[in-house]
Amino acid sequence: MSKSEKLISLLGGQPVIPVIKIKNAADAVPLARALAAGGLRMIEITLRTKDALEAIRRVANEVEDAVVGAGTVLNPRQFDEAAAAGSKFIVSPGLTGSLISAAAGSEVPLLPGTITPGEIMTALEAGIDFLKFFPAEQAGGTTFLRSLASPLAAARFCPTGGISALNAEEYLAVPNVVCVGGSWVAPDDMIREGKWDVIESLARQASGLKPA
Known part of the structure; x- marks a missing residue:
């Protein structure tokens, strides 16, 4: 099984990966539990705070139901730090040779950001065929993704950027889309206020999304 297949297997058919910014590590465990209870086991905690x-470390150690990964990983040092903290997958906003090398030397799969055919071809040559399409809305959205399906048929995508409950199902209907990433299921203000029941409800709604 390739690392991309491993990542899709970890996803387990989940239609939405929550993209989370955690300012206080104490929020990580109750947040992850709320998301997992709502059906979103795989979560991405961005390295923006x-x-x-520490949030990744706590979720990895304390929330058995969660599959935690690190987002906004920009270089090999961050890749290694995130993997050491317990990340089961690594997400980057773009694709670089040094990140490809870091991923090649690790069992932790990389979900790299790509937009252009050249970037996608570079990823495919490296054996990475499950890719983040970012920023999705700004880069052409579903129309652009559909145009990639024939010439780059091996590539599968998790579009992220500008996706919400309003357009997620439109993206999920695109044949080369596996899932979408978004922050609407765990808004910053709800995390800050500890509204775990509301977040669980939002996660349950998101976990039930189907292609439009």
Whole structure:
């Protein structure tokens, strides 16, 4: 099984990967439990805050139902730090040779951001065929993704960027889309206020999304 297949297997048919920014590591465990209870086991915690690695570490150690990964990984050092913290997958906004090398030397799969045919071809040559399409809405959305399906048939995508409950099902209907990424299931203000029941409800709604 390739690492991309491993990542899709970990996803388990989940239609939405929550993209989460955690400012306080103490919020990580109850948030992950709420999302998992709502049917979203796989979550991405972005490395945009000082508490991000500690948040990943706590979820990996304390929330058995969650599959936690790290997002906004920009270089091999961050890749290694995120993997050491317990990340089961790594997400980057773009694709670089150094990240490809870091992923090649690790059992942790990489979900790299791509937009152009050249970037996608580079990923495919490296054996990575499950890719983040980012920023999705700004880069052409579903129309652009459909145009990639024939010439780059091996590539499968998780579009992220500008996706919400309003357009997620439209993306999920595109043949080369496996899932979408979004932050609407765990808004910053709800995390800050500890509204875990509301987040669980939003996760349950998102986990039930089907192609439009």
